[in-house]
Amino acid sequence: MMAGVVADLRHAIGDDGVHDRPGELSLYRKDASNMEGVAGVVCFPRDTEQVRRCVDVARRHQTPFTARGSGTGLAGGAIPLDEAIVISTSKMTSIESVDVATRRAWVQPGVLNLDLTRTVAPFGLHFAPDPSSQQVCTIGGNVANNAGGPHCLSEGVTSAHVLAIEAVLADASVVTLGGEDPEPAGYDLRGAFVGSEGMCGIATKICVRLTPDPPAVATALVDFADIRAGASTVSAIIAAGVVPAALEMMDRQCLVAVEAYVHAGLPVDAACALLVEVAGEEEAVRADMEVCRRVAGEHGCTTFRLAADDAERALLWKARKSAFGAVARIKPNYYLHDTVVPRRVLPDVLDQVYEIVARHDLQVLNVFHAGDGNLHPLLVYDRREPGVTERVAAAGREIVTASVAAGGVLSGEHGIGLEKRELMPLMFDGVSLAAQAALRSAFDPDGIANPFKVLPSASSCADVQALAEPPADAWI
Amino acid sequence: MDLTAFADEVAGTEPVTIAGMATRGGAVSGVRAVSAPSGIEWIEPDEMTLCCGAATPVAEIDATLAEHGQEIAVPPSGTIGGALAVGRSGIRRLGYGPVRDVLLQVRYVSAAGDVVTAGGPTVKNVTGFDLCRLLVGSQGTLGFFGDVIVRTRPRPAHEQWFHVAWPSVDPHDLLAALNRPVALLWDGTQCWALLAGQLADIERIAAGAGMSPVAERPSLEGRHRWSVAPSTLSALSGDFVAEIGVGVVHHREPAPVRVPDPGVVALTNRLKARFDPTGRLNPGIDVLHDGP
16 A cells, blocks of 8 residues: 555655655654654655645545654654654745744744744844754744743743644645734634644644844852752742743752763752743843842852853853753663643652652653753663663653642643653543544544544554664753 | 532533623523632642632632732633633733633533543643643633633733824834833824833833833723734724734724635534534534624
């Protein structure tokens, strides 16, 4: 059957847009998670019409298709199952229009997150969602995963920055969801599509909101001798009425690893450090940073290092965003988790994370978006040690379970994908899962758009395998 | 909050409608009406979250949040459930975001009478499909809200309206000069801007834009509500007050008729068929054509 699909795809978008050599297909088996599937064929459409034709071939053959951006997802959302047709957006990289006056742009889905920000930077604007992978991840992927990033604390995640989506649905129809106007008629189909992990169709054009650059920014690195004191400072800053632009935390293990890697003068003797950034108008920044300094002092911070200039601020952010590179110096493999808990229970949940990890005889680094309670425990290990991958899996499941038990959720920004679909019942009962399935089925009655992701599935999907090799690149 | 009694009230096979404080058009007439539970269940100031029954008046929420130096980006009338079900944002949308981004979790009663949970209690969450966004603005046609967890925000230190005559130049130039006003209104000849934050910043920005403090903004009472692309606002005519940067227009004339895309109509019908197969929830409301 696949030969017929490939022939039809070639007829639909031309030979050069359709690749099916085994060596090429193997590149599309996986994303940045530690699982892999099997791609049947990979297509590289250049515009909406070509995407529509690819989906139409999938529809006629009732073959599943999986949209793919840069493959930086960490939950397996872009992994093709059952020889699915992979539809890559990597040739759809046009920024179609930028309206500086009303602060919005239309982009194709393959535009890289940071490329958009660089393009609009001369106008004093940026695209607010800034996942750590922003140099390589696509806007289409950001939409599929409702991506976050450090600066989503004050500006909101991707959904808050997407106004309209032109999408190809699984029946090969093209529809615009949402609109440039503020109150499009009917249901918020745009909002329902964002974060649907490729299961409601493929975004082919996206209208995004652009955010004015802040006139003033201040960044501080604050370190503590006690991790509970640092974690308590996070919710105390919010309770004091300050919503920082970003509020990140690194624990000692992370500080040590990163300092050895980037030499930013990090406090390697501290139990933890907070990276606090406030942004906005001049006086507001001064007043907010003063509150942060006072609150940190009340919680017994050791030092409060305010970046003196842009160079020092850039160095502090480089330290924060270099955690991944630093990890490789400790152990060759890692497993990154992503849960959210209420800020006030951060100290307790962090204690539990350390306890779980110690009990399973593993090592953990914590580097995360503390301001919105978004934990990213990073388990590092060497898979050559007998039994270690089982211990990593068991510890991970306990961490997720503990987060939900503490009033949290399964994922803050990575999504559910294949990784956590079986954990969905921790948060949702049967009727609530059925409502999500109903939403999906309204967009895709035949269930051919990226099937078997997100929702718990009784289907076999026997071709999902744990990776023998760690992914070559990933961002934390 | 126990939603069992509310779910039992909604359950059945006959048509049913939900009533709040009737500030946004009210319940469907001639149909058995139910009301959601009311009252604030909890408030967590350091999470910036609040949980309450859907029939809780927005005024009660505002008053409670004020004690904690916080507020909510929801227009100040009626019930929180009604505000979310209708989904119309208030005058501060430019600065504080649309109503749809306020909802973190909702437990609603489905057409089958089940209590369904959508979303989650934390300020950041991508667990599963975003049913919360689908439900905001769905006008009670997909389910009736029982209780909600909503996002709050810090109350600004100062808030002040400013005014300037702005007869000939594009109002977007003023938007650029003000950077991030909370609201910017334009009637074709004058602009009103709501600025919030530290007093020194507000006064400096307003002075830089040639604006003077003013006690009141123009009344928006008795006007029709249009929704247009912000890039088209400069071409408006007639008696209007436009929200620059947003695209809501408060106009003396009725809004132009909008013809929905056939694809949107098909999706809308499929959603309704799945969430309410017999059409018993708020019967007669056509979300594509009925504005409150």
